[in-house]
Amino acid sequence: MADEDEWNDELGSNKSQRKRRRQHREPRKSNSSEQGKDDVFARSEEDHFLSNLEAKSGAYNWMKEDRYKRMFRDIESKIQGAIGEGTYDWVDRRVFDQVFDRMTLMSLYKLMRGGVIDTLDFPIARGKEAHVFHATNIDGKTVAVKIFHTSNAVFKNLIQYIEGDRRFGGLRRRHRDLVDIWVRKEHRNLTRLARWGLNVPQPIGIHKNVLVMEYLGTKISASPKLREVKVDNPEVVFDDLLEFLAICWQKANLVHADFSPYNILWHDGGPVVIDVGQAVIKTHPKAQEFLVRDVTRLVEWAVKNGIKTTLAEAMYEVLNMNLDHVHQTALLGEEE
Template identity: 70%
Template structure:
């Protein structure tokens, strides 16, 4: 809660900073016209939303419109202005509430991301956007929905994880715990050298990680690609599960060909939010389910595999050669 207040305060200060318009006066007429035009466009955007629902009344407040203006050019992926004219206003409705915009604002102000560009996927729990880091690298910005419905079934993955005990929380807090969980799981897997997108930052319901894909689209899901050498992919993924279990002490929990992307000729595992540690009461059940999914994929690709053997490998594979690696400090 204190953190929210901090942000309110920052937004207030920011708007105070903008008030003296001396700099504006110095601007050339042309610049002034440009900026008036942009402001009008933005006002129209805000007016449009306001007409639909009173829940956007906050947007009219001066401090928020100042915040908008401050990052306007960088959040075209949210506003649907400029060259990213994709916007379905329902997306805005679903994704960008007041606190989410403030979270993006903070991630921009602290230099974790520079721009939010365009959406690449929408899931049940989150939208994923293509963004750009300050150094110009593409990043994936996963923004979790904070509306009520979907999170109910996720509670089971949090309760029972000793890292997140004693939580009796409001819905939004729960979402934030979930995002932190995904971030910690990603970090843990990455430290063991596993093939996941590296985590780059997190704030509230927004998670930043390496982007897997091209400027046109994210890398395809394993289920949608024809694999030349399924045996080597299978072996790679069995080892992934073995290292996760034996070394990282983590079970993915939703290890399906939907959550594995085919990127640069290798399988990269995503969507690790539901991953649980070994001491979670359902960890073994989840592990068997994960291995089963992989074996099913193998069978579909004409491999001679079976569950008992695969389980044996995951539990007993010799991993003495696998060592932890250091991640860049700023990503922790």
């Protein structure tokens, strides 16, 4: 862990020091041969591209600093599967720009140092709020890594799910903190749901905007969404999901708030519910509204699959289902 301390020390040092240590590109030498001209042209194009990118996002200066250079060298080969082949200068800079900012690389670095992640292998999904990657841990086991984007626009939409949840008080926070809170919220919700024995991916690790959880899928692809599969026994699946919502509400005191066949994966012959970042506790002012919406989505799916039910019936079940047999279990290393 000595190295990690070293990183912490270095990151704590002041900015002017960092500036002084910044390295500048060597000026390009001109060359009179044709090949040389091509090279010069190619390089100037690349310089132009990179300086544009930097001017646009103010982004990459930090990568020239020694400490980050070293960190990046350490993990560059391990995130290759996620960013594309080749060295940093040649990979898909747009994905890089969107996902791997400085703090994210730091988080990955820490999770890699801890063995929670060894390699990021390939992207599973590229969403508005997060990228999800197939990854491998130090023991060779597969995990899913959800990396939340830290750009501003995304989180305006999410604030409503944080306000009113007393576990995450303090409204006026810096944007970056909001992202981190959001990820912690998803992690804690996963932990709470898993503790009640519900079918969700097991939470495995978290660092700032990076969430590591159990991977649902095969070696080559993630499990399909419930939306994409035709199930043989919709009655059983419906009962299962109704019970999921009932346990959430009555026992775990949570409402998923984005329950839909898009956020349920079909894994090992049954449904597993994902994407629980927006789930709120019962006392949230909109909890009941969200619950009705969740149950509505489930009823819509059921009706589409030939099941005779109504919103009123399903709501009654969720609120009154007898759950005396359901008990919570302790999870190792849980947060709450």
